Amino acid sequence: MTIDPDTPVDWDAELADLVEPTPVDTAGDYSAPKHADRQPILPKWLRSTEAFKAQMRWAAENAAHRAGYHAVRLPLYATRLIARSPRGLGRVLRGWLAWMLDWDGRQVVRSAVAVSGDGMARSQYVTLADERGRRVGARLRASGLGVLVAGAGGVAVLASPAWVQLLTAGLAVASLGAVGGRPDAPLASSAVVTSRVARLHSETVQQALLSIGIAGINRAPKSIGWPAPIQRDGAGWRAEVDLPPGVTAGDVIERREALASALSRPLGCVWPEGAPSVHPGRLVLWVGDREMSKSPNPPWPLAKAGRVNLFEPFAFGTDPRGRAAPVTLMYASAAIGSIPRMGKTFSLRLLLLAACLDLRAQVWAFDLKGTGDFRPLQPVAHRYRAGDDGEDIEYALAALSELHTEMGRRTRVLRGLPSDLVPESKVTDQLADNTQLGLCPVVVGVDECQRWFEHPEHGEAIQAICEDLVRRGPAVGIMMLFATQRPDAKSLPPVISSNVVLRYAMKVMTHTANDMILGSGASSSGIKAHQFARSDRGIGYLAGEGDDPQIVRTHYVDAVVAEQVVTRARAAREAAGTLSGYALGVEQDVQAGPSHDVLADVLSVIADKAWLESIAERLAELRPAYEGWDKTNVSAALRPYGIVPAQTWLTDSATGKGANRYGVTAEAIRRAIAERDGKRRK
Numbered sequence: 001m002t003i004d005p006d007t008p009v010d011w012d013a014e015l016a017d018l019v020e021p022t023p024v025d026t027a028g029d030y031s032a033p034k035h036a037d038r039q040p041i042l043p044k045w046l047r048s049t050e051a052f053k054a055q056m057r058w059a060a061e062n063a064a065h066r067a068g069y070h071a072v073r074l075p076l077y078a079t080r081l082i083a084r085s086p087r088g089l090g091r092v093l094r095g096w097l098a099w100m101l102d103w104d105g106r107q108v109v110r111s112a113v114a115v116s117g118d119g120m121a122r123s124q125y126v127t128l129a130d131e132r133g134r135r136v137g138a139r140l141r142a143s144g145l146g147v148l149v150a151g152a153g154g155v156a157v158l159a160s161p162a163w164v165q166l167l168t169a170g171l172a173v174a175s176l177g178a179v180g181g182r183p184d185a186p187l188a189s190s191a192v193v194t195s196r197v198a199r200l201h202s203e204t205v206q207q208a209l210l211s212i213g214i215a216g217i218n219r220a221p222k223s224i225g226w227p228a229p230i231q232r233d234g235a236g237w238r239a240e241v242d243l244p245p246g247v248t249a250g251d252v253i254e255r256r257e258a259l260a261s262a263l264s265r266p267l268g269c270v271w272p273e274g275a276p277s278v279h280p281g282r283l284v285l286w287v288g289d290r291e292m293s294k295s296p297n298p299p300w301p302l303a304k305a306g307r308v309n310l311f312e313p314f315a316f317g318t319d320p321r322g323r324a325a326p327v328t329l330m331y332a333s334a335a336i337g338s339i340p341r342m343g344k345t346f347s348l349r350l351l352l353l354a355a356c357l358d359l360r361a362q363v364w365a366f367d368l369k370g371t372g373d374f375r376p377l378q379p380v381a382h383r384y385r386a387g388d389d390g391e392d393i394e395y396a397l398a399a400l401s402e403l404h405t406e407m408g409r410r411t412r413v414l415r416g417l418p419s420d421l422v423p424e425s426k427v428t429d430q431l432a433d434n435t436q437l438g439l440c441p442v443v444v445g446v447d448e449c450q451r452w453f454e455h456p457e458h459g460e461a462i463q464a465i466c467e468d469l470v471r472r473g474p475a476v477g478i479m480m481l482f483a484t485q486r487p488d489a490k491s492l493p494p495v496i497s498s499n500v501v502l503r504y505a506m507k508v509m510t511h512t513a514n515d516m517i518l519g520s521g522a523s524s525s526g527i528k529a530h531q532f533a534r535s536d537r538g539i540g541y542l543a544g545e546g547d548d549p550q551i552v553r554t555h556y557v558d559a560v561v562a563e564q565v566v567t568r569a570r571a572a573r574e575a576a577g578t579l580s581g582y583a584l585g586v587e588q589d590v591q592a593g594p595s596h597d598v599l600a601d602v603l604s605v606i607a608d609k610a611w612l613e614s615i616a617e618r619l620a621e622l623r624p625a626y627e628g629w630d631k632t633n634v635s636a637a638l639r640p641y642g643i644v645p646a647q648t649w650l651t652d653s654a655t656g657k658g659a660n661r662y663g664v665t666a667e668a669i670r671r672a673i674a675e676r677d678g679k680r681r682k
């Protein structure tokens with residue numbers, strides 16, 4: 001609209017069009033819904049059997065420790081008492097004389113004379129002196145009587161049996177020794193050194209938040225809110241804080257180190273967390289009494305009893321507050337990484353042990369470190385191999401090819417089932433139970449997986465299969481778990497690192513390694529596994545279970561406990577009839593290396609060029625080994641040789657029409673064969 005400045009405005013008409021403005025924030029008729037969080041009636045340790053047991057266990061262990069500590073030191077304590085008894089005797093005699101002769105009274109008389117000087121009346125002095133004299137007289141008589149009684153007692157003891165004499169002498173020496181002690185040298189040393197942890201106050205937290213350099217907090221310190229009182233939670237203090245508008249819990253988590261410094265506590269004690277279900281600005285700050293690595297690690301709840309259903313969460317570790325941090329393996333491939341000696345193998349073995357306790361599951365264990373860390377799994381493993389020699393790698397390639405073919409079979413089985421049985425196109429708990437379908441969970445653990453991928457001859461082929469298994473395996477019940485101490489692109493190929501669901505990173509050295517395991521952007525969101533110390537063994541960030549990554553310390557299960565778990569699992573599997581493969585002594589049911597030449601086979605079924613699906617069909621007719629292959633299998637088998645399928649124009653024999661689909665040429669296969677054979681000759 002344009003306004004003509006020359007045309008006069010009819011203001012009355014304009015104003016008549018305006019209606020009375022209505023306030024948008026009316027206060028009168030609105031009553032805010034009330035929320036009241038009831039505080040728990042029972043303390044936290046009385047609210048769960050586990051917490052109660054943990055508390056009782058701690059109390060019993062503490063008492064036993066104290067008793068044992070002092071028991072072995074009894075001879076030392078006796079020697080100290082004997083050594084101190086002469087001084088004790090001196091103190092007793094001196095005290096007795098002081099009392100008998102009323103040294104205090106004499107002091108009083110002297111002071112009275114000094115204060116009054118010559119002005120003191122003689123009668124006053126005489127009164128004081130008489131009083132003291134009477135007191136001393138009475139005490140001399142009492143002492144004399146006491147000496148007589150003690151003498152009689154001494155004679156009685158001398159006449160009594162030797163043990164009474166010894167006991168009396170012991171008691172006398174102990175009593176004199178106790179009297180002869182010094183406050184700076186206690187008789188017994190401390191069995192438990194307790195360090196008093198200061199109570200966490202809101203002022204302390206507020207001051208700390210103001211000193212970590214978050215502009216939004218410093219601009220509006222009065223907007224910091226306290227939705228609940230600071231209280232004890234497990235072995236630490238828990239503060240809930242509403243941060244000023246615009247500041248998120250993530251901002252504080254990123255500055256955890258600065259926060260620990262501001263609170264004057266070790267880094268391992270300070271654990272800020274968000275509460276996204278409330279709002280992004282709600283911070284839950286837990287400050288432990290001790291560093292996480294030094295606090296007791298509860299035993300694995302499945303170590304002695306219990307089964308696992310891989311479709312449901314099972315015990316994996318605990319969070320900094322000691323709460324259970326479970327893991328669900330189903331539909332999730334996993335990557336575990338850290339610098340050496342932080343607990344990768346232990347955590348991977350823990351996941352495989354859990355798989356052993358799901359009696360349906362097949363456990364495939366590949367220990368490429370070759371030190372025998374997975375040896376305890378042998379009695380139930382479907383496939384097992386330790387080492388990274390040529391033969392081991394060939395065995396692995398053959399096993400992986402077998403698994404890849406199995407993945408194809410499973411895909412077809414699922415495709416053929418009615419949709420009400422497979423609503424999400426993936427294996428369900430019920431389908432896994434059905435042995436006819438052969439859809440049991442398969443859990444493959446690979447420790448030091450970089451040895452596979454960097455193998456000069458088979459590395460590429462293994463990588464191609466693993467990438468496909470990680471991408472398509474979980475839906476059909478095949479879960480690949482990789483652990484590596486070198487989380488770089490070569491050790492953990494990007495297709496794998498970006499497709500795994502579960503990620504567990506213990507101490508790493510760089511942002512890149514951190515993001516390689518925990519996913520890109522993890523570092524910049526404050527999820528930093530390089531913040532852990534060398535002493536934080538078995539402690540890492542676990543991502544992929546729950547909404548946000550969380551810090552978890554794995555339950556400590558050593559080889560001895562692992563063997564006990566597997567013995568139990570084997571007995572149960574024997575009863576259920578679910579032992580298979582290696583566990584039944586069938587070590588060589590995987591051919592060591594493919595017995596046929598895939599490139600030669602593909603070439604034999606192509607005239608000039610062919611679509612991938614046609615190649616798959618023809619290969620299946622050629623050899624039973626290719627039964628179940630589809631175009632993806634063909635593509636995965638060719639990729640390691642540098643053959644990349646491209647759009648290929650051919651006539652579809654079924655419809656008689658031309659179409660563009662992915663395929664390869666015979667020429668490309670010939671070139672790849674020549675190149676491969678050339679390399680082998682070298």
Ligand SMILES: Nc1ncnc2c1ncn2[C@@H]1O[C@H](COP(=O)(O)OP(=O)(O)OP(=O)(O)O)[C@@H](O)[C@H]1O
Nearest residue numbers: 339340341342343344345346485537538554555556
């Ligand atoms: N949850 C845990 N709690 C306490 N200590 C643990 C835990 N897990 C592992 N450790 C300790 O860490 C040590 C190293 O564990 P592990 O062999 O699993 O490390 P790694 O990272 O696989 O080492 P490498 O890279 O050399 O193979 C073990 O000897 C064990 O004592």
